[in-house]
Amino acid sequence: ETGVTQTPRHLVMGMTNKKSLKCEQHLGHNAMYWYKQSAKKPLELMFVYSLEERVENNSVPSRFSPECPNSSHLFLHLHTLQPEDSALYLCASSQVQGARGYTFGSGTRLTVV
Amino acid sequence: KQEVTQIPAALSVPEGENLVLNCSFTDSAIYNLQWFRQDPGKGLTSLLLIQSSQREQTSGRLNASLDKSSGRSTLYIAASQPGDSATYLCAVSSQGGKLIFGQGTELSVKP
Numbered sequence: 001e002t003g004v005t006q007t008p009r010h011l012v013m014g015m016t017n018k019k020s021l022k023c024e025q026h027l028g029h030n031a032m033y034w035y036k037q038s039a040k041k042p043l044e045l046m047f048v049y050s051l052e053e054r055v056e057n058n059s060v061p062s063r064f065s066p067e068c069p070n071s072s073h074l075f076l077h078l079h080t081l082q083p084e085d086s087a088l089y090l091c092a093s094s095q096v097q098g099a100r101g102y103t104f105g106s107g108t109r110l111t112v113v
Numbered sequence: 114k115q116e117v118t119q120i121p122a123a124l125s126v127p128e129g130e131n132l133v134l135n136c137s138f139t140d141s142a143i144y145n146l147q148w149f150r151q152d153p154g155k156g157l158t159s160l161l162l163i164q165s166s167q168r169e170q171t172s173g174r175l176n177a178s179l180d181k182s183s184g185r186s187t188l189y190i191a192a193s194q195p196g197d198s199a200t201y202l203c204a205v206s207s208q209g210g211k212l213i214f215g216q217g218t219e220l221s222v223k224p
Contacts, residue, residue, distance in 0.1 A: 002158070033212070042117075043202070043214040056211070090156055098206040099164075101147050106156035 003027045006091050006105035013081065014113055021076040021108045023091030029103070031096050032074040034066060037088040037107070049074060050096050081112045115140045115207050119215035126193055127223050134188040134218045136203030141181050148177050148188050149202040151217070157202065161188070193222045 004025045013019050023032065034046040048056035049068040063085075065077040074091055088109050094102045116139045126132055136146070145164045149157040161170045161177040163186070169178040176189040190197060200217040207213065 002156070006156075040216075042216045043204075045211060045213070048211070088154070092157075092212070094212075097144060097208075098212060099144060101145065101159060101162040102204075102206070102212055103159065104149070104157035109154065 002103050002105065004091055004093055004103050004105035006089075006108050008108060009106065010109045010111075012111045012113060013078070015081060015083070017081075018077070018079040020078065021089055021091075021110075023074040023076075023093075023105055025072055025091075025093040025103070025105075027093060027103060029093035029095055030071050031094050031098070032068060032071075033092040033094075033102075034074070034076055035090040035092060035104075037090060039087075043090065047076075078110075081110075083112050086111045115143075115205060115211075115213045117203060117205055117213050117215035119201075119203055119218050121218060122216065123219040123221075125221040125223065128193060128195060130193050130222075131189070131191050132193055132220075134190070134201050134203075134220070136186040136188070136215055138184045138186075138205045138213075140207065141184055142207065143181065144206040144208075146177075146179055146186050146203065146205050147212070148175075148186075149204065151200045151202060153200075160201075190220075193220075195222050195224050198222050 031050045035043045047066045067075040088107045090107045091105045120135045148160045163179040174191040204214045
């Protein structure tokens with residue numbers, strides 16, 4: 001375990017479903033991130049939360065909705081997804097600005113059918 | 114816009130060889146550079162973190178160097194083992210806490 005825990009590890013959902021991904025860290029970090037990893041593509045930064053404020057939204061479709069209720073928890077709410085949204089979703093945390101590096105969770109493998 | 118490139122995309126070597134993975138980035142205004150390992154279908158494991166003021170970091174058989182002015186980093190793996198087989202990712206941290214990744218080098222070490 002890296003100190004960043006993601007649940008569930010695997011998720012299969014239909015295009016009309018609503019589901020949520022959860023990320024939790026107890027490393028004392030104050031910034032959290034969602035990344036998407038599709039096959040044969042570099043990791044894509046989706047959202048950045050710093051001190052519980054969203055500071056980055058990389059043109060992500062509104063069917064992805066992040067939530068950061070406190071510095072230890074991060075959610076990604078999913079609704080009306082498309083098959084092309086199937087990917088590995090990775091959560092990461094760091095100190096603000098990443099000065100001491102980033103710690104990643106094991107990811108949620110999402111399949112949209 | 115920061116871009117990170119890793120060469121080669123894939124590498125296959127016999128066990129015991131020393132090898133070098135390359136990473137280049139276009140904007141030298143970075144806070145740090147981090148090398149990660151990713152096993153198939155898994156998350157990322159941090160290997161080495163080099164701050165922008167540092168030239169290299171070592172951990173066991175791994176050594177990473179950083180030349181910020183030329184926008185390059187290398188990851189040196191000594192005496193490679195089959196257990197080193199994985200994808201190796203280079204990422205640079207820039208203003209705003211963004212971590213930008215290369216596409217990775219897929220390493221296969223044959224027994």
